[in-house]
Amino acid sequence: MRQTYGKMLPGMKLSDLAGKLIVLEGTDCAGRTTQINMLRPWLEQQGHAVLDTGMTRSVLAGDGIRRAKEGNSLGRVTQSLFYATDFIDRLENEMIPALRAGFIVLTDRYIYSLMARAIVRGMNPGWIRGIYSAALVPDAVFYLRLDVEQLIPRVIFSRGFDYWESGMDVFPGQDMYESFRSYQNALLAEFDKLSTEFNFETVDASADAKIVFAQLQAKVQRVLDGDLGRLKPAEAQTFSREYLHKVFEYAAAATMRRNPDPVLAQAHEAVLANQRWTPSPVAAHYSPQNGRSFFERK
């Protein structure tokens, strides 16, 4: 049976979480998003229902965090706890219902990034770990590792240095480049420590995206093969209506406010009307190749 890292939240039930929880970790610009955008359609083509999620995408706290980061007055403890709120909202209302409905949950970062960022900001490691001790132990953590030297050109030629990614709140008084180096080095050191402790499977992210993808495919396939009896492809699976409903409702709340979408609404209605739902047509419509995502990024 699935476990947490030590603590249980009220009302949390760990039985029947038939889905798979797969984590992609790594520093900024390590290619996590690119890989998830390739893994998702690949898994959907095999008939799996996939939910992808990531930081600040919660209905509850996503907007609040973005607003708080626009100013210059977000304290370190406050920041750590705001992210924890975002994470637990998604864990309880998005990830767990999706796992119960049999989805493969692909998460762009998990508690490890959140812990590393907090620790680099001077938070006590025991304190931040205690908070995240209610998180589910995932089925696999793939760590896309990149040295700072390899990271810098990617940052410069994609979106440039950003205040928070450069850790300007941690290393002020330096220019963004110097701050970025200090901050990312500190993060990498934390990641490397966490990597041993939590059994990350490290993937060299400096390779070409296609090569990284092939490695990840093999690793993900191994996770799925390990438990084929429980995780059935969508066509052969009767989804639990109750949990599917929750997954849709959360997705709708997270995306539809900004971006009402008739196809998602139709799928949700079908679930409400107790009709059998298979992810494939919806997944096809929402595949990243169509420029859309089922659980759209903001």
Next chain:
Amino acid sequence: MDIGNHSGATPRIGPFEVFFPSAGVSAHRRHHSEGEFPGCLFVVEGIDGSGKSTQLSLLHKWLEAKGYGVVFSTWNSSELVKDTTKLGKKKKMLTPATFSLIHATDFADRTERNIMPLLKAGAVVLCDRYVYTAFARDVARGMDRHWVRDLYGFAAKPTVGFYFRVPLETAISRLITGRDGFKFYEAGLDIGLSDDPTESFRLFQGRIVDEYEKMIPEFGLTVIDATLPVEVQQAQVRQIVQSHLDRARNLRVRP
């Protein structure tokens, strides 16, 4: 695999040490160690209808009149966080865990922005509700007792924590006459104790009172009998506060 066992029970020392010295900020990052803060922190606790806010406001006026630099902070008032809390409450989307975390986030912002810097500056800080409110409510909602205490490990330990003790029925009768109905989370309707808001409120507040009672010895709270006349309570509060004021800076905010 248990990752939550690193923060054990560390002895709490000094009036201004954080609750659990190991929690929150690492020791080498902290610039102030035990007892170094020149300010004073007085907090009032108790269930709704206990009269604690009235007492705190009387204390506030008295301290100001005496020329102390007094700052007042109420529960759930961070500008940075309150929109999120409001959204969660309005849409009823808070679980016991996110209810706990969003209130801790709000408290963290007020601690980092106001409470800590002001205590370092030597002000008298007054808080209407403090971490004990979270300990009582969150545990009444089913959160793990130790998890919630650890969560607030970054908080400054108050100089005095007043607990206004009042029989549940007295508090409820004060509240029922003063307003129409109870709010969803206030009445604990989210945890399904009863469908009737007044009955749910009664049961939920009963749990909260039990938690407060346990915290009196745990945190050395100062109990004030809130059934006494307002003036008598205030005299007791002022006497206790007076005995601690030597350390606070008389800031002479007014000439």
